[in-house]
Amino acid sequence: KKIGKLGREIKRWPIWELMKNKLAEFLQTMPLIQDLKNEALRPRHWDALRAEIHTDFDPTSSEFTLEQIFALGLHNVPEFIGELSGNANKELSIEQALTQIEARWADIDIDVTEYKDVYHKVRSTEDLFQTLEDDSVALSTMKASKFYASFQERIDFWEGTLSLVSDVIEMILTVQCKWMYLESIFMASEDICKQLPTESALFKEVNDTFRIIMARVAEDPNAKRTCKQEGMLRTITDMDNKLETIQKSLDQYLETKRMVFPRFYFVSDDDLLEILGQSRDPMAVQKHIKKCFEGFNTMQIIPPGKQLNRNFEAFGMISPDNETAAFVGNVVLDGAVEMWLGELEKAMVLGMQKLLAGSNAAYRGKKEKWITDWQGQLLITTGAIQWTTDCTKALNGITAGQKNAMKQLKKKQVGFLNRMAEMIRAPLAKIVRGRLVALLTMEIHNRDVQEKMIKSKCAAVSDFEWLSQLRFVFSKDEGQFGICGVRQTNCILEYGYEYQGNNGRLVVTPLTDRCVLTLLTAKFLNRGGNPLGPAGTGKTETVKDLGKNLAYYVVVINCSDGHDYKSVGRIFSGLCQSGAWGCFDEFNRIKVEVLSVVAQQVLSIVDALTRKLKVFDFMGQMIQCNTGAGFFITMNPGYAGRTELPDNLKALMRPVAMMVPDLALIAEVMLASEGFRDAKPLAKKTITLYNLMIQQLSKQDHYDYEIGRAHV
Numbered sequence: 001k002k003i004g005k006l007g008r009e010i011k012r013w014p015i016w017e018l019m020k021n022k023l024a025e026f027l028q029t030m031p032l033i034q035d036l037k038n039e040a041l042r043p044r045h046w047d048a049l050r051a052e053i054h055t056d057f058d059p060t061s062s063e064f065t066l067e068q069i070f071a072l073g074l075h076n077v078p079e080f081i082g083e084l085s086g087n088a089n090k091e092l093s094i095e096q097a098l099t100q101i102e103a104r105w106a107d108i109d110i111d112v113t114e115y116k117d118v119y120h121k122v123r124s125t126e127d128l129f130q131t132l133e134d135d136s137v138a139l140s141t142m143k144a145s146k147f148y149a150s151f152q153e154r155i156d157f158w159e160g161t162l163s164l165v166s167d168v169i170e171m172i173l174t175v176q177c178k179w180m181y182l183e184s185i186f187m188a189s190e191d192i193c194k195q196l197p198t199e200s201a202l203f204k205e206v207n208d209t210f211r212i213i214m215a216r217v218a219e220d221p222n223a224k225r226t227c228k229q230e231g232m233l234r235t236i237t238d239m240d241n242k243l244e245t246i247q248k249s250l251d252q253y254l255e256t257k258r259m260v261f262p263r264f265y266f267v268s269d270d271d272l273l274e275i276l277g278q279s280r281d282p283m284a285v286q287k288h289i290k291k292c293f294e295g296f297n298t299m300q301i302i303p304p305g306k307q308l309n310r311n312f313e314a315f316g317m318i319s320p321d322n323e324t325a326a327f328v329g330n331v332v333l334d335g336a337v338e339m340w341l342g343e344l345e346k347a348m349v350l351g352m353q354k355l356l357a358g359s360n361a362a363y364r365g366k367k368e369k370w371i372t373d374w375q376g377q378l379l380i381t382t383g384a385i386q387w388t389t390d391c392t393k394a395l396n397g398i399t400a401g402q403k404n405a406m407k408q409l410k411k412k413q414v415g416f417l418n419r420m421a422e423m424i425r426a427p428l429a430k431i432v433r434g435r436l437v438a439l440l441t442m443e444i445h446n447r448d449v450q451e452k453m454i455k456s457k458c459a460a461v462s463d464f465e466w467l468s469q470l471r472f473v474f475s476k477d478e479g480q481f482g483i484c485g486v487r488q489t490n491c492i493l494e495y496g497y498e499y500q501g502n503n504g505r506l507v508v509t510p511l512t513d514r515c516v517l518t519l520l521t522a523k524f525l526n527r528g529g530n531p532l533g534p535a536g537t538g539k540t541e542t543v544k545d546l547g548k549n550l551a552y553y554v555v556v557i558n559c560s561d562g563h564d565y566k567s568v569g570r571i572f573s574g575l576c577q578s579g580a581w582g583c584f585d586e587f588n589r590i591k592v593e594v595l596s597v598v599a600q601q602v603l604s605i606v607d608a609l610t611r612k613l614k615v616f617d618f619m620g621q622m623i624q625c626n627t628g629a630g631f632f633i634t635m636n637p638g639y640a641g642r643t644e645l646p647d648n649l650k651a652l653m654r655p656v657a658m659m660v661p662d663l664a665l666i667a668e669v670m671l672a673s674e675g676f677r678d679a680k681p682l683a684k685k686t687i688t689l690y691n692l693m694i695q696q697l698s699k700q701d702h703y704d705y706e707i708g709r710a711h712v
Helices: 002-010 014-036 043-053 066-072 078-107 126-144 148-186 190-195 197-219 223-227 232-260 262-266 269-277 282-291 337-362 367-373 376-399 405-425 430-455 510-524 539-549 565-578 592-610 663-673 679-696
Strands: 111-115 119-124 298-302 313-318 324-332 471-475 483-488 491-494 528-532 554-558 581-585 615-618 621-624 630-633 653-657
Touching (some): 078 126, 078 223, 111 197, 148 190, 148 197, 148 223, 148 232, 190 197, 197 232, 232 337, 269 282, 269 337, 337 376, 367 405, 430 663, 510 528, 510 539, 528 539, 539 554, 539 581, 565 581, 565 592, 565 630, 592 615
Antiparallel strands (some): 111 119, 313 324, 471 483
16 A cells, blocks of 8 residues: 555656565465465475475475575465365364364263162263264265375274274163163072073173173273273173073073963063062962953962961952952962963863853842852853843744744843842942943843844744844753853854953944954854954954953954064964964054065964864964964054055955944943933933034043043
8 A cells, every 4th residue: 555655756766666566476475375374284285385396395494484485486386385275274174073073082981870789781872872973974074075085094093983882882782681681580580590590500601791891881981991992892792692592592481381371472571580480479470360361360379288288279269350259179379380370271261160050050049149149250141041042932932823922031031121220229239230230231232132033023043133143052961060152143152261250241232243243253264353443433342342252361462563473473372372362453553564474374373273273383383273262353444554454364354344333322221231210311312412522622632522431
């Protein structure tokens, strides 16, 4: 600016022109000087500059002045120096990032805490893995940079270090998870250690090594130093392999126990190990009994020495609502738990056979005493047997010319219902009231069937209106105490004798009647049943109620996309060996690729049941085949996340649509079974009220105006 101002006065002087030119040259070198002064320049950059100008110089020398810059001719390569300076800035950012990574990992520790006072374990790794991920991404970006070569050694070192830290921490967590599970088994149960001595010794070795390693980590928790210890990853990987071997042996051990008592297939591994670990203490096993039976909650036990008995003995069953049922003979609770649980199951079946025969005999006496003295399940079954016998006699009477035989029987049934209604309105014990409500529910249906047969002019035992009903037949000359069979159309099935307790009954509507007809026919043909329809139509409940009526153990499995073919196959294996029924709820939520494998599993079961094989090959293992086994699936077609069944699986299932439940009839029977005289008009008003509530009141999820809640 000063030169410009002076130019007004001395512009014609030669000195001004010379000064102006010199200044212009200097201004052109300013970017060059700034680039050379850049603090990001490192020795490698000066080496590159020396190579470019083919001249040696020392940039740190006091002689490296502006005059020398011009003397060296650096002003002739400004583009090269500018690019060199720009690259140096970019490389500086990589250098600083690497320095930050080094500083950060010098202070990052593994979060270790005490476990059971004698061990240490990793508590949390969330922050550590987040830092690992961020720094790994940063290193990958550096590696993709064109300046990677300048920092190759440092980048490769940290990439390897972080990869090792990640591998070691992940392996520690994997080993820790397996170790914690197995430690609670091998260190807590002497019985398991005795039965698996090799695995127990191997686990003790792993346990000692893990304790030493984790104590070392607790002493010096720095992630980098700990994970880079010599042989750390190799030691932990070796521990993982040993724990995997122990786990496989343990699974095989549990599988042998499950094959002895197949209901263990429906019990989790943790619960099963607890049961096996307490096999010498039947009182401790009591709390797990309900997991293996339907209505059998606890055993009635005689302690050792009370009746000159050396061991614990069970003489009866207690249901969840404290209803009791006696065995024919005592069961000695000694030896392997899976053996005496198998004996317990046999005792339950034999006990129910004897009690059913007794209930049949007591039915001829006073009904009030019969209801008070006998178990709820037996009241319903006995009532069904007597109803079948009476209806058969009435139909034979109509065939012989007694036209009013069914009407007279219906009148007798109405009288019986009125007596029970009077009884339920009186003060009763909770157990007796529960029995009576369930009995009334079924007997009302029996009355409705009689009315239906009268309207359709059913006149012979061969008429379909009669054959389509669920008929219970008792053959007193078969077996030790007589055998009960169930018939519907041309299907003949055995009564299961599974103790159900006092667990209520579902209201029978024309919809559930059709569903039961399809399911029983499918069971008789050794196929699966498939009720399908929207939520809340009673698909699962109908399957469960059919199991109650036929006295079978029904296992409900809530399916999800997390099920694989092995977990589903294990359940099928348990059903086949135990003779239980499986109800796979929301079956079409399982992935389609899993369903295609499941179809082959179902096909092998169907083939074994059809050929009446005693043992067959299932998933590479020979298992027993109990002809009582049944499998049913429920589906909600068209919902999000649901898959279509493969054709080969669809062919093995008998579908039945369940769309709209008869709410008015359900409400009427519910009210009548509780002793209301005017059940029909009351039911109509109740349904109208609930429909109005659904339409007009809050739609929030926590409000539920379904009719099922009215009973609650």
